[in-house]
Amino acid sequence: MTTAARVPVTVLTGFLGAGKTTLLRHLLTHAGGRRIAVIVNEFGSVGIDGALLRDCGIPGCEPSDIVELANGCLCCTVADEFVPAMSALLDRVPAPEHIVIETSGLALPKPLLKAFGWPGLRARTTVDGVVAVIDTAAVAAGRFADDPEAIDRERTADTAIEHDNPLAEVFDDQLLAADLVVLSKADLVDAATLAGVRAEIAAHARPGVGVVAAEAGHVAPDVLLGLTAGAEDDLDRRPSHHDGALEEHEHDDFESFVVAVPEIDALDPLLQRVHDATVAHDLLRIKGFVAVRGRPLRAVLQGVGPRTAATYDRPWRGDERREGRIVVIGRTGLDQAAIAAMLRG
Template sequence: MSLTNRGAARIPATIVTGFLGAGKTTLVRHLLENAGGRRIAVIVNEFGELGIDGDILRNCGVPGCRDEDIVELANGCLCCTVADDFLPTIEALINRADPPEHIVIETSGLALPKPLLKAFGWPAVRARVTVDGVLAVVDGPAVAAGRFADDPEAVERQRAEDPSVDHDNPLAEVYQDQLQAADMVVLNKADLLDPATLARLRHDIGGALARAVKLVPARHGRLDPAVLLGLGAAAEDDLASRPSHHDAMNGAHEHDDFESFVVPLPEVAAPEDLVQRLQAVCAAHDILRVKGFAVVSGKPMRLAVQGVGTRLQHAFDRPWDAAREGRLVVIGQRGLDRAAIANAIAAPGAA
């Protein structure tokens, strides 16, 4: 099947799902950088008050990647706002004079794919767009460390053995729903895993899936578009084989277990100073995810910072195009001590 799907009646759409910090934005950016002239539009659903992921993709410097082709939906989790945000956005894209040849949808780390897949059955969309495939991006080292339960049967056994343990952890449910909806699982950050651990992850994830799904290891989300696009899954017609914890609830779900907020980042003398400070804060407050931009003294470039837990990455990505103002999105389970976290980030040694 042609990656561009030229001449087809319906525009192919790829849904990129995955937990917080798995590497979805990095994978999408790599797709844009290697689009080969294809007109790809991206819908990115940022969770939180600050659109960091959309900003990383927008103005990314990729030839042919126009600002108007990056559409950010920041009014809440995409699977909760399908009618209000997603459907009008899709209709606006496909009704352009030069509609995209492929649509990539990057969901937030908290989104359940099933309600989004159901939206492609709406008459106004179904005749014009098809779900080419669902990609579940997995943070290999995080899963290998046992941070999320990816075996529903094992969870039920543990519940029977120890009823005092809360096995309805929404983090685990979201993770499992994303895997079950996938047409391909991308085992990202595979370079951080030894061969035995990678083989174990393949076995464990594959064994937990309801159907045969290809598992592909990746480093920094760098996969050939020919691997990711053109799957021809027509996932909107295959909902029955993609079980969800929330099927009985008609897709209704809550995200009350999560919260996010924005913290101002004071100017730092060196990136290493900020990273060490953030690692201490993340460890002290059990923060799930941080991402944002920082001002470094004497540097014209902004410093992009993102991390999962205490594993942080940073790089100068581009010159500041507005006021030099550092900001950081902090995401975690509800109950974070916002004041203590903000003070610790602003004042070294206060974690």
């Protein structure tokens, strides 16, 4: 079977809260009739991102086109979760014209790319490209952009230094696997800062990798799709911190939990509580939805570091309980009771 006959697959990677789901929703909205199927992998027990995509109301995007895998990171569950899900999509009639995989923010891309060499997938798919979504403001602040060479120099100079920095490794692996880097939330920084982040990313990415800036996930489908990278045959040019190892990693440095929030009177006080809890407990990510009294639409919360925002996405259905669900993600050892109390007020 030739490459042209294979279904192209785009792997959408990026750190926690980088804007992958926003980018994907924009892609589905402007698909132009393409039959696009989506696999969403999330960290945590409540599939907020999958629900947002299934409920998007985009013409031509059916709930059955969205497959959610929430039982573990794809790079750790290739055989048990990913390959069966891909096979089921490929067996559909008609088959998708393109498949997009939105990985969790903790996923290492390379083990996933290796899975496309499996006999059941290699003859039927090709990795059109790996798109890394980068939070421009976060990188500008240095939160997830540690310099591995600087860490190595510090290791040599001081044997007592703490070297374990899994966030930096994940960030590097995602960036070094990319065929295209999207600088999301570019409207949150000024022109000089954006230029600096663009230069920094270009310097760390592989030669020839494109870097584009985006606001609200607005990137044209023809920019994201049709890269024809054939990444499954190009693994040697995509270095990883885990090359030569077992290609396994643990997520014991992170934990997540869900906070149920009763119907609230207004959004602003909740957003302030989310901000305060994030700062007080150094949270990485908050996402979820809540019910606002007197509002027929569901409010969707997004928090990355100290930045929080809320939008209304769809009406509450008659069979739904008007109760919020907020997913909290942070480093292991969170004081869950204290955080939940702060969020509930």
